[in-house]
Amino acid sequence: xxxxxxxxxxxxxxxxxxxxxxxxxxxxVDLAEFAIEPNPGxxxxxxxxxxxGEWCLTAGDEPAVVRxxxxxxxxxxxxxxxxxxxxxxxxxxxxQLR
Numbered sequence: 001x002x003x004x005x006x007x008x009x010x011x012x013x014x015x016x017x018x019x020x021x022x023x024x025x026x027x028x029v030d031l032a033e034f035a036i037e038p039n040p041g042x043x044x045x046x047x048x049x050x051x052x053g054e055w056c057l058t059a060g061d062e063p064a065v066v067r068x069x070x071x072x073x074x075x076x077x078x079x080x081x082x083x084x085x086x087x088x089x090x091x092x093x094x095x096q097l098r
Contacts, residue, residue, distance in 0.1 A: 024047065
C-alpha cells in the first residue's frame with residue numbers, strides 16, 4: 001500500500017483515510033514502497049494456506065482461522081483508534097470497519 005498526501009497550504013488536523021488489506025491468497029509486493037534498506041525489490045508472498053500444516057491445521061480449519069484473524073485485526077484497530085484518537089473524523093471507539 002502506498003499513500004501520498006499533498007497540502008496546498010496551512011497547518012492543522014487533516015484526516016487521511018487509511019485502509020488495511022488482509023491478504024490470505026498471497027500477493028506480489030514491491031517492498032520499495034516501504035522504504036526498506038537495502039531495497040529487497042518485488043517479492044511474492046506465500047499464500048496463507050501454505051502455513052496451515054505448520055500449525056497442525058487442515059484446509060477445513062482455514063475459514064475459522066481467517067474469521068478469527070479478521071476479528072482480532074478489527075478489535076485491535078478499534079482499540080487503537082479509541083486510545084489514540086488518531087482518526088478525528090469519527091467518534092473515538094467507532095472507527096469505520098467493514
